[in-house]
Amino acid sequence: MWTYYTKLAWLSIKKTPVLSVLMVVAIATGIAASLTTLTLYSVMASNPLAHKNDSLFRLQLDSWTTEWEVGFPNAMPVNITYKDAKAIYFADRADQTLLMARAGLTLERPDSDLEPTSEPSRLTTNSFFEFFDVEFVYGAPWSDSADRNGEQVAVISEGMNNRYFDGADSVGEAILLEEEIYTVVGVVSDKWSMIPNVYDFQTGGFAGPPQIYAPFFNFERRSFPIWGMIQGWKHEDTSTHAQYLESEMIWVQAWVSLIGERQFQDFNQYIHDYINEQKQLGRFDRPLKFALSTPEKWLELGQIVSRDNQILVALALAFLLVCLVNSVVLLLAKFLRKAPEAGLRRALGASRGAIFVQHLTEAAAIGLAGGLLGLMLSSLGLAGIRSLYSSYDAIAVINNFTLLAALVLALASSLLSGLIPAWQVSRAEPSRYLKTQ
Amino acid sequence: MLKMQSVKKIYRTDMIETHALRDFSLQVNQGEFVAVTGPSGSGKTTFLSIAGLLESFEGGSYHLDGQNVSKLNDNARSRLRNEKIGFIFQGFNLIPDLNIYDNVEVPLRYRGMKASARKARILKALERVGLASRQKHLPGQLSGGQQQRVAIARALAGEPAFLLADEPTGNLDSLMARQVMDMLAEINAQGMTIVMVTHDPDLARRAQRNIQIVDGEVTDFEIYEPRASRRENPSPSAVDVL
Structure with a gap:
């Protein structure tokens, strides 16, 4: 069924390109801001001598x-x-x-x-x-x-x-x-x-x-x-x-x-x-x-990661949250417009779970697209930081952490933003929509 | 095939209770073509929704194809809808973004059939309604009559136990309406049970039996003389309004 859900997601995304792009951009912007600050923070806050701490x-x-x-x-x-x-x-x-x-x-x-x-x-x-x-x-x-x-x-x-x-x-x-x-x-x-x-x-x-x-x-x-x-x-x-x-x-x-x-x-x-x-x-x-x-204590004393960096990460994550809320609203509007189709599918034998997963797949596709675009924007952001501060040359780069964080953030974002709208549309009562389709 | 006994359905709001069906009883036998008529607000659509397992009900019992379906959970009802019931709606209810082939495929997808089996069923159903050559067309590229034939193909592809038709010609001109009714009659002649909700007495007369609902109760029924074509395949003769 996953290929079927993916096909339906693609058709749905194609049907409302402007709305879909808006959602992708909203998620991408939030993810890019979070990734950029998280990448810097993760490297700054790491302890490369953790294995010698004792x-x-x-x-x-x-x-x-x-x-x-x-x-x-x-x-x-x-x-x-x-x-x-x-x-x-x-x-x-x-x-x-x-x-x-x-x-x-x-x-x-x-x-x-x-x-x-x-x-x-x-x-x-x-x-x-x-x-x-x-x-x-x-x-x-x-x-x-x-x-x-x-x-x-x-x-x-x-x-x-x-x-x-x-x-x-x-x-x-x-x-x-x-x-x-x-x-x-x-x-x-x-x-x-x-x-x-x-x-x-x-x-x-x-x-x-x-x-x-x-x-x-x-x-x-x-x-x-x-x-x-x-x-x-x-x-x-x-x-x-x-x-x-x-x-x-x-x-x-x-x-x-x-x-x-x-x-x-x-x-x-x-x-x-x-x-x-x-x-x-x-x-x-x-x-x-x-x-x-110890190296850990020494890094702490040196205040390598300043309070400003921590605040910046918190702000970026808050921004991502705002982007997600936007995305939830847009997805909700989109999915509710599709409620009649969901009602028809329910009449033809789709369970609530099937409708839920179908719409969550669409949300995940949008989230992954947002994650990918976010990764690209983050790459640009890090390049901007490198051009401004030469001392960040070694740390303001896409690393394994960034890639993993992009994947986790994209999936978490899409699931979080898609959960409520997909749940809502899966509750569509078929009898309510069949006459009005 | 379909047996409802003393079924009650009440719609409640904060202020009002509406008794959509009161002590509603009906039996439809295998191979019958039954028309359900009645004025607006009489409970026809509620009956259709309950018969099609789209809504639950408060009292009484409902047996579908020998199985008591009164207390089934949502998943079980979805499965039964998918396997036992073919729907034909007034507004065709095709999905505009999917081509004809994909529209007919929808119920089969939820049955978990293999692609090859799905394809065979879809092509057979489309050939049966004379639209196999239009399988790549979108619904918007077809006439109303053709769209309704696609809806019939979708209903037939699942090889259901019976068809539930809700004003199947309501959105069609008279010529197309006649074609669709001819098709339903032909499908019934091949042994398919059909329950059709309509407010059109002329259409109702094409069924073997006519049930009238007023204020959520069966108030009258009439058995029409079988038409010549049916004499070769006589339908069950039991008196079925309980």
């Missing part, structure tokens, strides 16, 4: 001054000082410790005519690649000893590898970073990215991945242009690099992996003791406070 922690230490508050939801500096970072790293009390800073490094290839470019980079310890599930095309992360010794090795992105090495395996090749020679040890796949950018949302929660990675402790030798967040509260002389590293300037991002409750407790105790020790040295003026935040 082992990965962002470390914050409250080394801020007592004189004024720091502007972050948990009232602590986002990052830590270099000297604290270094002390914690070399204490080796966590399973792994990740220290990093966002920098802008100038990359060029020796003996190449290609112009040097300044690229978003990351000076980091090698745990970065494991913590954030980085995929390699060639090579691998550098060694622990390279980390500890601040060796001049580097990992570059596939894009940089394509640009400077024509896509060939560049492991072992030399590159110039800030006019110093580094050896390439790995190439990161361009397919790898983290949205939202859990490891560093202060400089753009949806920014693309770094193009160059080098060992963090290269900072021991020299300075690099920091492109990340730097917070400071103390008036102190930082004119030399050594002074800067020893200062209270807060710019190092720190993550630790802690396996099991015992290691978690031990590390907490270690940090507790460390801060007390620093207090005796005249630092950490405020009451003892530190935080170990």
Whole structure:
């Protein structure tokens, strides 16, 4: 019977093209608005590190001054000082410790005519690649000893590898970073990215991945242009690099992996003791406070999904509801005009259920057409967002969630909008209409 | 075939109760052609609706083809309507968007028949009313008489137990009306039971039996002499108004 109902639906839709188009457009507009906002929201609100929620922690230490508050939801500096970072790293009390800073490094290839470019980079310890599930095309992360010794090795992105090495395996090749020679040890796949950018949302929660990675402790030798967040509260002389590293300037991002409750407790105790020790040295003026935040908690603190986004989704869904109400009214008008035919079909042996399903099929067809058109409009909407905000390039795209949501919204919309009209027409008393047909 | 005993039907509004049928009893036997007449508002249409299982009733009983149908639920009544009753309406009641073939197909669709069986039945019924060549036409492309013949084909395609005709010539000119009545008489001669509601005494006289309803009750009946054509296939002779 489904083919029969589909045929009847098509005939009915053809018979009232303007009304049908109005309904499709009404549903499509509501679905497009909902899909566009839901797509953005779903990506923004996702936690790509959910599987590491019990082992990965962002470390914050409250080394801020007592004189004024720091502007972050948990009232602590986002990052830590270099000297604290270094002390914690070399204490080796966590399973792994990740220290990093966002920098802008100038990359060029020796003996190449290609112009040097300044690229978003990351000076980091090698745990970065494991913590954030980085995929390699060639090579691998550098060694622990390279980390500890601040060796001049580097990992570059596939894009940089394509640009400077024509896509060939560049492991072992030399590159110039800030006019110093580094050896390439790995190439990161361009397919790898983290949205939202859990490891560093202060400089753009949806920014693309770094193009160059080098060992963090290269900072021991020299300075690099920091492109990340730097917070400071103390008036102190930082004119030399050594002074800067020893200062209270807060710019190092720190993550630790802690396996099991015992290691978690031990590390907490270690940090507790460390801060007390620093207090005796005249630092950490405020009451003892530190935080170990899971990726989920960290995203929450970072307010990646602002309240505005949530309100926007609610508004879009409310708009869809209004569109559905419109569609219900239009369908009701259309189906009631067809009540005499429904009465005739009932007289000829159709059950109420058959009439109900026949009309629901028509509503579903209109809903699916609305869903399809809504998907296309949503695609245009997302393209508009991408053209307005380049930082949304990676998230304002049709993804599996969008497709699934389009299907669910279209079906739910058509069923919801068709339910009452189809029910109403299925109650048509045949004897009432047979004389008047 | 059709046996109603003491059937009552009351239409109620907030203010008024209308007794459409009062203690209504009637029996129609297999192969009969019965005309039901009466003035407007007498209860003819109510009788037709109840006989066609389109409406329920309050009191009494109704047996259709030997089955008590008084207390059936809506689904069972729909199924019985589909299998046992062929309707012919005054206004033809064809679906304007469907071609002739698809119109005749409607009752068969709800019977869940296979496509090949449906096709055979539809073509046979359309040939019987002389419209097989018009199967792709829309109702609007046919004359009133042809449309009524399509409606008859639709009624016959389901091979029902009996036909219920409501003023089948009411919308036709005299020539077409005669053609349709000839066709009904021919169908009856082949053994089909027909109950026809009409207010036209001339049409009623073409039936074998004439039942008159006034104020929801059978007030009179008359048995006409069988016509020459019927003498070869004599209809049942029982006195059937209870």
